[in-house]
Amino acid sequence: MTDAKGRYGGADSRYLPAFGVDASPARLHLALALADVHWEPADRERLRVLDIGCGRGLTVCLLAAANPGWEVIGLDLQPVHVAEAREIAAEAGLDNARFIEADIAELDEAASVRLLPEVDIVICNGVWTWVPDPVRLGIVALLKARLAPGGLLLMGYNALPGFADCIAMQRFLMEAARGVPGGDAEKARAAFAVLRRMRDGGSPHLPRAEVLDPILEAAAVAPAYAAHEWFTPFWRPVFHADLLRDLGPAQIEFGAPSRPSAALHQLQLTAAQREGYAQLPASMPEEILTDTFIERRFRNDIFVRGRRPAAATALGDIRLALGVNPEHAVMTLGTRTGLASLTDAQNAALLDALEKGPQRLRDLAALPACRDLSERDIALMLYETYTAHPLWRDVPTDPAFARRATRCNDTIARRLGAEAFASHAPLGAVVPAVGSAFVMGMTSLAIVAAIRMGVPADADHLTDRLVQRRDDPDAVDAVKRSIENTLSRHLAAWRAIGVV
Numbered sequence: 001m002t003d004a005k006g007r008y009g010g011a012d013s014r015y016l017p018a019f020g021v022d023a024s025p026a027r028l029h030l031a032l033a034l035a036d037v038h039w040e041p042a043d044r045e046r047l048r049v050l051d052i053g054c055g056r057g058l059t060v061c062l063l064a065a066a067n068p069g070w071e072v073i074g075l076d077l078q079p080v081h082v083a084e085a086r087e088i089a090a091e092a093g094l095d096n097a098r099f100i101e102a103d104i105a106e107l108d109e110a111a112s113v114r115l116l117p118e119v120d121i122v123i124c125n126g127v128w129t130w131v132p133d134p135v136r137l138g139i140v141a142l143l144k145a146r147l148a149p150g151g152l153l154l155m156g157y158n159a160l161p162g163f164a165d166c167i168a169m170q171r172f173l174m175e176a177a178r179g180v181p182g183g184d185a186e187k188a189r190a191a192f193a194v195l196r197r198m199r200d201g202g203s204p205h206l207p208r209a210e211v212l213d214p215i216l217e218a219a220a221v222a223p224a225y226a227a228h229e230w231f232t233p234f235w236r237p238v239f240h241a242d243l244l245r246d247l248g249p250a251q252i253e254f255g256a257p258s259r260p261s262a263a264l265h266q267l268q269l270t271a272a273q274r275e276g277y278a279q280l281p282a283s284m285p286e287e288i289l290t291d292t293f294i295e296r297r298f299r300n301d302i303f304v305r306g307r308r309p310a311a312a313t314a315l316g317d318i319r320l321a322l323g324v325n326p327e328h329a330v331m332t333l334g335t336r337t338g339l340a341s342l343t344d345a346q347n348a349a350l351l352d353a354l355e356k357g358p359q360r361l362r363d364l365a366a367l368p369a370c371r372d373l374s375e376r377d378i379a380l381m382l383y384e385t386y387t388a389h390p391l392w393r394d395v396p397t398d399p400a401f402a403r404r405a406t407r408c409n410d411t412i413a414r415r416l417g418a419e420a421f422a423s424h425a426p427l428g429a430v431v432p433a434v435g436s437a438f439v440m441g442m443t444s445l446a447i448v449a450a451i452r453m454g455v456p457a458d459a460d461h462l463t464d465r466l467v468q469r470r471d472d473p474d475a476v477d478a479v480k481r482s483i484e485n486t487l488s489r490h491l492a493a494w495r496a497i498g499v500v
């Protein structure tokens with residue numbers, strides 16, 4: 001066992017490159033405003049961001065490309081991750097991105113101060129659940145030493161009680177993989193075959209089918225990723241309350257969930273559940289109270305180092321811009337009790353206004369058709385359905401922004417595209433107006449990258465550029481249809497917000 005393996009079960013293999021939409025300053029701002037929490041950086045163009053356990057560096061590169069005035073730093077234990085991330089950043093011309101190879105457990109306060117500036121945002125996605133106590137303590141020490149007062153922590157973790165049904169399954173998987181010869185993929189194939197046999201035999205210890213089946217499917221598509229995800233002795237989902245307690249020494253407080261609709265009682269609880277909820281002791285911590293009836297498995301929570309109330313005008317001042325062509329907008333939110341939607345007249349009024357250009361939430365709420373809706377209702381519907389995106393800045397007219405985005409998208413598509421396509425991992429296309437990126441699969445990213453490189457934005461030219469198997473007319477046709485579909489859904493909105 002190497003030292004690294006002793007700190008992190010997946011240290012022998014590379015993690016998948018993946019971008020998560022929540023790592024966007026504009027989305028953090030909106031989620032906090034929805035929870036009435038203040039976050040108004042003095043200079044939006046000069047933030048410092050640290051991604052702890054940055055993996056292959058995709059998030060760092062996308063944020064650095066979208067925000068040329070920011071300093072974006074990735075820190076990871078695995079040299080294989082850091083080496084590749086540095087190469088991608090260099091190829092994309094990102095002189096404001098840098099990567100540090102370090103074991104967080106070994107960074108004391110003095111080392112943190114030597115290596116890192118004070119930062120405004122820390123991202124820590126998919127780390128806490130997978131690491132032993134010394135690493136968790138290291139994360140807290142780093143936050144204490146380097147997260148600026150008023151700064152944010154975006155933490156993605158497997159949460160209890162939602163994930164409790166996978167605790168036994170994870171143990172069975174880990175034991176089934178032990179001793180299997182070969183690399184991660186072989187171990188995963190063997191262990192997941194055991195899991196399938198347990199399911200088929202009717203084991204009472206496995207999660208229900210709607211949870212288990214996607215896990216089995218993901219493992220079949222990307223076995224090495226599944227090994228990284230499940231074969232670690234340190235794997236522990238946590239209660240929000242326990243995470244908050246552990247973050248306490250860094251004086252970190254809870255700000256908001258990055259997906260607020262997942263916990264909204266009026267959306268997620270049946271009438272009977274609401275009645276049951278009303279009778280629970282108010283002395284229970286709020287997030288645990290909510291979890292008595294709501295299933296939240298993976299949580300992406302925003303924490304603040306010094307929580308203050310937001311100004312009354314904070315939410316209304318936020319501007320949103322369309323991310324999809326209005327005729328293709330799907331404005332329905334999935335809930336545990338069905339689908340939530342607005343009226344046709346409200347949808348039409350909102351989309352009509354947004355088609356003219358970015359709109360403040362205050363102005364959308366003042367539309368006559370929306371008089372029954374609050375700024376909050378409108379924000380939730382537009383933001384959580386990805387119909388419209390909060391802006392971090394005006395759509396830049398300076399061609400330097402476009403050049404950075406073009407080079408970064410092209411580098412990511414070339415370097416990570418084939419792997420992302422095979423594993424279904426989400427990549428991202430740089431969108432400077434949102435200060436981040438839009439999540440995209442490889443096909444959409446290839447279309448964006450090609451248009452940005454000067455290929456005319458029509459299905460014939462793009463098919464010609466992107467198709468790989470010209471000898472197979474069915475394959476060419478399938479690519480062309482997929483390109484037509486993407487262009488009809490997004491092209492006008494993408495042009496308006498500066499994706500292409």
Ligand SMILES: C[S@@+](CC[C@H](N)C(=O)[O-])C[C@H]1O[C@@H](n2cnc3c(N)ncnc32)[C@H](O)[C@@H]1O
Nearest residue numbers: 008053054055076077078102103104125126135
């Ligand atoms: C599950 S991956 C998540 C990667 C990335 N944050 C993402 O969301 O795609 C966990 C990452 O944490 C890193 N890591 C684990 N233990 C660490 C430690 N002690 N110090 C620094 N990085 C660590 C791993 O190398 C790995 O890249």
